[in-house]
Amino acid sequence: xxxxxxxTLNRLIExxxxxxxxxxxxxxRLAFHILKAQPAEAMKLAEAIRDVKNKIxxxxxxxxxxxxxxxxxxSDKRRDKAIICVVEQPKxxxxxxxxGTCKWxxxxxxxxxxxxxxxxxxxxxxxxxxxRVRDGNVKELIMATNPNMxxxxxxxxxxxxxxxxxxxxxxxARGLATGxxxxxxxxxxxxxxxxxxxxxx
Ligand SMILES: [Zn+2]
Numbered sequence: 001x002x003x004x005x006x007x008t009l010n011r012l013i014e015x016x017x018x019x020x021x022x023x024x025x026x027x028x029r030l031a032f033h034i035l036k037a038q039p040a041e042a043m044k045l046a047e048a049i050r051d052v053k054n055k056i057x058x059x060x061x062x063x064x065x066x067x068x069x070x071x072x073x074x075s076d077k078r079r080d081k082a083i084i085c086v087v088e089q090p091k092x093x094x095x096x097x098x099x100g101t102c103k104w105x106x107x108x109x110x111x112x113x114x115x116x117x118x119x120x121x122x123x124x125x126x127x128x129x130x131x132r133v134r135d136g137n138v139k140e141l142i143m144a145t146n147p148n149m150x151x152x153x154x155x156x157x158x159x160x161x162x163x164x165x166x167x168x169x170x171x172x173a174r175g176l177a178t179g180x181x182x183x184x185x186x187x188x189x190x191x192x193x194x195x196x197x198x199x200x201x
Contacts, residue, residue: 009035061132063108063125065090073097079105082139086129086158088112088146092182096144099191104142107132112150113157126158133167140168142197146181147172159200170197 009031017027034042059071073079083104087093093106109124132138143158145151159169173196
């Protein structure tokens, strides 16, 4: 179908087609939209893509997305640095922050332990979390990994590593329906889960 277009246009259609949820028809429509757009408008998209790849890094403390060395949350003096909320992905930070109840800082693991998928503890930022706790001043770790087998397993693994440090380790309450991920949970559900968090044995 796209064989009739020029090589350059085909390439754009092909690139759009690689995006999640974009089928061949949509890819074609998007490419034509760009073709018809004002040059300045089209360049804004190109620049936004380039900037997101060049400017966004990982915070050196919590591994959340950041444009500087230290993210906005870690730099925020009003945050309680003694409470670290441990999540799998940057998207989970956004979901929790939207509840407006979080006064703590985070630690982004970069996923969950999944040996069958080849994800070992060393592939995550678990060692950096252990360092943060060992450095002292941390009173509580809130395990906000997803409420499924992989998330539970990851939370238990971390708590077994840190048991001897004496830091209090809690897990979000089970108000979150099984199978719901933090990313897609409603604000009300998350707030209840935060308030009802329990000590992880
Ligand atoms: Zn940070």
